[in-house]
Amino acid sequence: MSTDPMGTTWYAWLTSNNLKVNRLASNTPTAGTAVTVDSSGDYDSVADVQYVGSLIRVIVRKSADEKPYAFQSEDMGSTWTGPTDIS
Amino acid sequence: MAYTRAVAKLVFDNAHADGRITEKGIGRDWEAHEPRDEQPSGFTVNLAGQWGWQYAGIFEYIDKLRAIGPIGQWSMANMSIAAWTQTQGSWQQYWAANPGLTMLHFYSGGTGLVATDGYGILTSTGNYTPNLLFYLWRFAPRADETDPALFQIIFQGNGTGPQYALCFPAHKQTGTYYQGQTNTSGEYSTAPYLMGKPVGESYWAVIDKQDSSAGPGVARFAGEAIFQALKIEQTAETLLITDGEGDTWAFSGTWKSQAGADVDFAITEGPIQIRVIGHSAMFAVDQLSYPDGEILPPQRSFFVPADYNQTPNYELVDDTDPNTSISVVAEDAGGGRTYPKVTFGTTDNKHRATLYCVQEHRAATIGAASSSPVSTDGNANLRLVDLSWTIDERWRGSRFSARVGADPGQTLTTVKPNQKATAYLSTDDGSSFETLFTGYTLAPNRRNPSGLLEVEAEIEAHDIIEARLRQKHMDDHCSYEGWAENEAVEEILNRAGVPPALMNVDASLTDALPNGSQKGARKLKFRPDSDPVQALDTIAEIRARKWGVGTDGIIFWREAEEHESGYYDFTLDDDTTTQELIAEEISLERGVEEFCNYLKVYVGEGDDMVGRLKQDADSLSDPTARDYTGDIWQRIKFYPDGEDADAITEQLWAELNCFQDVLSWRMWDQAWLLPDHYVRVQASNLDVPTNSIYRIIRKQGQATGGDQGEFSQDLTAVLVEEGS
Numbered sequence: 001m002s003t004d005p006m007g008t009t010w011y012a013w014l015t016s017n018n019l020k021v022n023r024l025a026s027n028t029p030t031a032g033t034a035v036t037v038d039s040s041g042d043y044d045s046v047a048d049v050q051y052v053g054s055l056i057r058v059i060v061r062k063s064a065d066e067k068p069y070a071f072q073s074e075d076m077g078s079t080w081t082g083p084t085d086i087s
Numbered sequence: 088m089a090y091t092r093a094v095a096k097l098v099f100d101n102a103h104a105d106g107r108i109t110e111k112g113i114g115r116d117w118e119a120h121e122p123r124d125e126q127p128s129g130f131t132v133n134l135a136g137q138w139g140w141q142y143a144g145i146f147e148y149i150d151k152l153r154a155i156g157p158i159g160q161w162s163m164a165n166m167s168i169a170a171w172t173q174t175q176g177s178w179q180q181y182w183a184a185n186p187g188l189t190m191l192h193f194y195s196g197g198t199g200l201v202a203t204d205g206y207g208i209l210t211s212t213g214n215y216t217p218n219l220l221f222y223l224w225r226f227a228p229r230a231d232e233t234d235p236a237l238f239q240i241i242f243q244g245n246g247t248g249p250q251y252a253l254c255f256p257a258h259k260q261t262g263t264y265y266q267g268q269t270n271t272s273g274e275y276s277t278a279p280y281l282m283g284k285p286v287g288e289s290y291w292a293v294i295d296k297q298d299s300s301a302g303p304g305v306a307r308f309a310g311e312a313i314f315q316a317l318k319i320e321q322t323a324e325t326l327l328i329t330d331g332e333g334d335t336w337a338f339s340g341t342w343k344s345q346a347g348a349d350v351d352f353a354i355t356e357g358p359i360q361i362r363v364i365g366h367s368a369m370f371a372v373d374q375l376s377y378p379d380g381e382i383l384p385p386q387r388s389f390f391v392p393a394d395y396n397q398t399p400n401y402e403l404v405d406d407t408d409p410n411t412s413i414s415v416v417a418e419d420a421g422g423g424r425t426y427p428k429v430t431f432g433t434t435d436n437k438h439r440a441t442l443y444c445v446q447e448h449r450a451a452t453i454g455a456a457s458s459s460p461v462s463t464d465g466n467a468n469l470r471l472v473d474l475s476w477t478i479d480e481r482w483r484g485s486r487f488s489a490r491v492g493a494d495p496g497q498t499l500t501t502v503k504p505n506q507k508a509t510a511y512l513s514t515d516d517g518s519s520f521e522t523l524f525t526g527y528t529l530a531p532n533r534r535n536p537s538g539l540l541e542v543e544a545e546i547e548a549h550d551i552i553e554a555r556l557r558q559k560h561m562d563d564h565c566s567y568e569g570w571a572e573n574e575a576v577e578e579i580l581n582r583a584g585v586p587p588a589l590m591n592v593d594a595s596l597t598d599a600l601p602n603g604s605q606k607g608a609r610k611l612k613f614r615p616d617s618d619p620v621q622a623l624d625t626i627a628e629i630r631a632r633k634w635g636v637g638t639d640g641i642i643f644w645r646e647a648e649e650h651e652s653g654y655y656d657f658t659l660d661d662d663t664t665t666q667e668l669i670a671e672e673i674s675l676e677r678g679v680e681e682f683c684n685y686l687k688v689y690v691g692e693g694d695d696m697v698g699r700l701k702q703d704a705d706s707l708s709d710p711t712a713r714d715y716t717g718d719i720w721q722r723i724k725f726y727p728d729g730e731d732a733d734a735i736t737e738q739l740w741a742e743l744n745c746f747q748d749v750l751s752w753r754m755w756d757q758a759w760l761l762p763d764h765y766v767r768v769q770a771s772n773l774d775v776p777t778n779s780i781y782r783i784i785r786k787q788g789q790a791t792g793g794d795q796g797e798f799s800q801d802l803t804a805v806l807v808e809e810g811s
Contacts, residue, residue: 005312006224007184025184054194054226054312054367074367075194076181 002049004056010049010077012058017041021049021058021077037071037080059086093758093798094517095474095790096464097489097546099500099528100507104458106586111395112451114565114582117385117427118444120153120607138386145381146431151337152323153607154406154441155383157431159320159375161220165189166371174360176200176207181369185314186222191361192369200234200364206264207363210243216437217242217251217321217354218375225257226312228366234264235275236366240319244355249344251354252282252291253319253328257366264364269293270345279336281326283352285344294342294352297328320375321354323406323441323606340694356437377439383429388420389447396449401427404444404569404606411440443606446565448578453586463792467494469502471792472543474510476524480762480784482635482643483552483620487524492543499542504530505555508548509640512758512790512798514667521758523788525640527554550636551589556619559583564622566612571597572630575611576623576644583619585642592644600626601730604695611728629690629729631738638761647738648763650807655767655780657760659752662771667756675773678747682714683722686743688736690729699736703744713809714746748806750781755799762786766804778810 001011009024019038024031037058047059047068057072060083071082121139140146140155147158165188168180177195182188193207200206221240228236236257243250256265256277265275268282270290278298282291320327325339341349361370391397401415412432417425427445463471469491476487487510493499502508506528511520526548533544548554564582567575573596580590603610613622623644627634633647659670684706688699705712707719722743729735750768754760766781781804788800 005226005314053229075177075179076192078179 002051002056004051004076010051010056012037012046012049012060014043014046014060019043019046019058019060019071021056021073021080023077035077035080038083043069092514092516093790093796094513094520095471095523095792095796095798096462096511096520097469097471097474097491098460098462098509098511099469099502100458100460100509102503102505102507102527103455104460104507105588106453106456108451108584109454110452112449112582113391113395113563114446114448114578115389115563116444116446116565116609116612118153118609119148119155119442120444121148121150141384141386145378146383149322149327149441151327151335152325152441152443153605154323154443156322156439156441157377157381157433159218159220159318159377159439161373161375163188163220163222163371163373166191170212172210172212174208174210176205176209176363178207178209183224183369186371188222188371190222190224190369190371192367193363194367206234206365207368208360209362210360211358213358214356215242215359215372215374216356217319217326218377218437218439219317219319219359220373220375221315221317221319222371223315223317223368224312224370225315225368226366232365234365235277237264237362237364238368238370239362239364241360241362242354242357243360244357246357247286248353248355249283249285249350251326251352252284253279254282255279255315255317279328281338283342283344283350285346285348285350288344288346288348290345292343292345295338297336318375320439322439324351324353326352326354374437376436377433378431379433379436381431383431383442384418385426388424388426390422390424391449393423396452397423399425399427399447399449402446402448402565402570403429403442404446404566404602405440405442406606407440408438410434410438413440413442415445444566444609446567446570448565450578450581451584453581453584456586461500463491466500467497469500470494473789473791474523475787475789476510477785477787478524478638478762479786480782482633482637482762483550485524485526485550485636485638486553487526487548489546489548490543491546499533499544502528502531502544502546504528507640508546512788514756514758514798522638523758524548524550524638525636526550529554551585551640551642552620552636556583556585559619560615561613561617561619561622562615564613566609567622567626568600568602568610568612570600570611572600572626572632573597573644575600575626576634579619579622580642589641590644591637591641593646596630596632596644596646601629601691601728604691604693625728629726629731629735631731631734649741650765650780650782652808653780655765657757657764658767658769659781660769661773662769669756670752670754673750673752673770673773675775676747676749676751678749679716680747681743682716682746683720683743684714684716685719685721686736686740687721687723688726688732688739689724690726690732690735692727696727697732699732701736701740701744706744714744745806748775748781750775750804750806751801753799753801755797758788758798758800760786760800760802765807766802768810775806776810779806780808780810781805782807 003009012021020034022034043060044063045061050057055072067087069083070086071080073080181192238255241252268291278296281295283294284291329335399417405413415427415429418428472490474489478485509525510523513520529547531544531546573592634644636642684703686701706714764783783804785803790798
């Protein structure tokens with residue numbers, strides 16, 4: 001879970017092989033529309049959600065090699081790139 | 088010796104023969120300028136008292152301009168990408184939790200975007216005036232970004248005028264984008280800067296930089312995203328930029344383009360283009376809206392005692408454009424108090440007017456004229472013994488001195504101080520009279536000549552300028568900047584008690600007197616202890632006018648005359664045999680006291696000061712020149728209130744760059760000759776080229792009373808045109 005500079009809380013989770021990301025305005029309990037970042041089923045845990053510079057970054061652990069991988073978005077979560085091995 | 092029998096007479100009249108002040112005038116400035124802003128920093132504002140105007144949350148004091156204007160209001164609605172043309176880069180709408188609205192987001196802030204033309208460009212489809220509020224989120228650049236972070240707002244304008252760009256850089260000092268826009272190498276700015284580019288030019292000129300903290304904060308920006316709220320306003324041809332933290336950044340005036348053109352700053356309404364370089368950012372923008380018809384009253388009212396004019400008139404020192412207006416009316420506050428009620432108007436709510444000063448003025452009423460003239464002509468109680476008078480080219484300081492007496496056994500009429508006194512002379516046995524002088528008496532000196540039974544008095548009189556205007560001060564006057572010249576002169580004379588019948592102000596001189604380069608600072612605001620003569624001299628000087636009082640006692644104000652080549656009013660011929668034209672004791676002197684051959688004149692003040700230089704090379708280097716000195720004789724003159732540098736310089740040069748060839752002579756006729764008359768000289772025994780033309784600068788006359796009186800006059804003139 002991470003909060004971007006504008007005050008939006010970002011969070012990620014795994015469900016049914018899907019890595020999903022959503023956001024929550026800090027001053028309201030209203031969630032946005034969740035975005036599926038990855039649907040490969042390769043990951044078994046979400047390590048972190050970060051806001052770095054202008055990027056939203058999600059760190060996950062890959063089941064097969066137990067290494068950390070990163071997905072990132074530079075358009076505030078609309079599109080995602082990755083994974084990148086960051087071990 | 089030539090001789091003309093003359094008839095001289097004096098006529099004394101009431102002090103109020105032409106009227107007197109029956110209701111006083113008064114004036115004052117209601118300045119926008121808040122004195123407390125002049126306090127040293129660190130003092131609380133309360134130390135300097137309350138604000139001078141009731142801003143009521145609608146108006147604001149603009150300290151950079153020392154002006155008051157309506158506050159721009161904004162609502163900042165959600166942005167729509169559909170209202171913009173995406174020229175370059177990746178843009179999207181994004182709802183930002185803070186400030187809680189949809190902003191336009193340039194998000195492809197990756198490395199190398201300048202080199203690949205991948206930076207963000209977005210252009211509005213609608214028009215904006217340069218009165219805007221921006222919300223910006225600027226995100227920290229990537230570490231591998233090659234160009235400095237820059238947020239650029241380009242005012243494209245109406246397409247016929249220059250474009251302007253406000254640039255808010257950060258983070259780095261090297262980069263190719265800046266250099267590409269400005270056609271420079273190795274240059275960059277870490278401070279916010281303003282650029283301009285006229286139509287047809289390829290490169291931008293950096294015309295101003297802000298040195299203080301309205302920018303994004305370079306150090307802070309390097310590690311985190313920052314939010315900026317930028318308020319941009321063009322008020323009174325001045326661009327004002329503030330981010331609510333540091334000092335307001337202001338720019339106005341003339342700038343030089345890359346191609347060398349001088350351009351007056353003004354942003355016109357048109358599309359705006361947003362460019363985001365070297366980082367990603369999102370923005371929202373709203374056109375500031377100014378209220379129409381709001382009223383600005385001052386904190387206090389003005390009490391005017393009952394013997395003063397109770398009806399105020401107002402003039403405005405302001406800045407308006409075709410879309411704005413300011414009007415002022417008097418509001419009665421009761422108890423003899425009034426105040427100016429200022430209304431600000433705008434037709435489109437996208438422009439605002441600014442107020443610098445309300446000039447309140449109330450003319451004096453001149454009335455109660457009552458004439459009871461007493462002449463010395465045939466008057467046994469007031470007989471003219473003799474009379475002398477002087478008048479010179481300044482048309483002031485004229486005076487006469489007379490001896491009057493009573494016939495034996497008669498009582499001498501009492502002449503009081505400040506009585507109107509007029510001297511007349513006839514050289515045709517009284518058929519017609521020339522008016523020699525009109526003025527006002529000083530206290531007479533009465534005496535009984537030893538051994539005589541009659542009583543005599545010596546009477547002196549001065550012209551109205553010396554006798555009356557010098558008795559007044561410029562206390563309780565408003566400033567006169569922006570006034571029509573003729574109206575300002577008439578107001579000052581009116582307030583000094585001069586009746587309209589004694590004013591002859593050229594009605595064509597209606598051009599407005601100059602404002603200061605900073606309209607918030609008063610110009611032509613005369614010190615209370617100065618007198619009307621000083622005030623009028625100042626105005627005359629900056630406008631190259633001539634003023635003074637004629638022999639008829641009427642104060643004139645007109646353009647300074649220039650000698651027309653070949654023109655003359657009279658011929659002085661030392662061989663003439665016509666009795667009335669004979670001149671004697673002709674002498675010539677050459678004076679150099681005022682001469683200069685190098686003149687520098689500085690006109691205006693501050694940024695508006697301009698200089699002019701005149702040099703007389705022959706005077707320095709040509710031994711055959713009539714004004715050869717072999718030396719540089721300098722004069723440096725300053726006219727901070729002046730406006731027309733060329734006119735002032737030419738007038739001064741004409742006065743100073745000539746040896747004063749001074750011609751003097753005596754005559755027994757031609758009483759009509761006066762200063763500023765031109766005299767053609769044909770004198771074989773003087774070192775004067777034939778038909779040289781002189782201008783009379785001084786006249787001194789003397790006459791004796793009675794029907795068999797004598798008259799003579801001594802005239803002095805200076806060379807204005809050399810004969811051949």
